[in-house]
Amino acid sequence: MASISYEDFEKVDIRVGKIVAVEDFPQARKPAYKLTIDFGPEIGLKRSSAQITNYAKEELLGMQVVAVVNFPPKQIGPFRSEVLTLGVPDADGKVILLTPTREVPLGGRMF
Template sequence: MATALQPVTPFDTFAALDIRVGTIVAVEAFPEARKPAWKLTIDFGPLGTRRSSAQITVHYTPETLVGRQVAAVMNFAPRQIGKFMSEVLTLGFPDAEGEVVLVMPERPVPNGGRLF
């Protein structure tokens, strides 16, 4: 599904996003979510752990997620999703069917590293 590009934005807008890498250390079911999702606990090294709700149940099971490094936006305001507080936005791209494929480094990197 092709979409139009977003309007041109200053680089400072992108630089204001704090996108970091972390390792998923725990995955829980999230049956209360409107769309199928997992509750992730992600270790960002010196920045500690954060939780995230992610609609990634089509391509990923808890067993395939634990130990995987992912990218997440750290400085968005926490978002209440049902009774769960999502603290970071885990990043992904839609595949051809619109299902989320996670953004991950192509080799291991230190947890907490910032995207630049």
């Protein structure tokens, strides 16, 4: 894997948001949800498509998550995904969302 500089890392804007709405996304090629995430007053509400159907919708509501907020929006079928919600695969390949270990202010930037 190629090395990057710290300046390259600083270009990636990774923030904490809270999931405030979860909808099914039946038009997605792989099972997914449409998320609405609140990143606080500076960034506001953003939408994300995420292949995280291993989570129950009720489990996701109110969860703080980590997302890249400065990628250009991506059209996924009829849905426009504005942020990339971050996760890592578990031993079975299911996505486990990255979350702060404690409640933090919405919009907090990772450094």
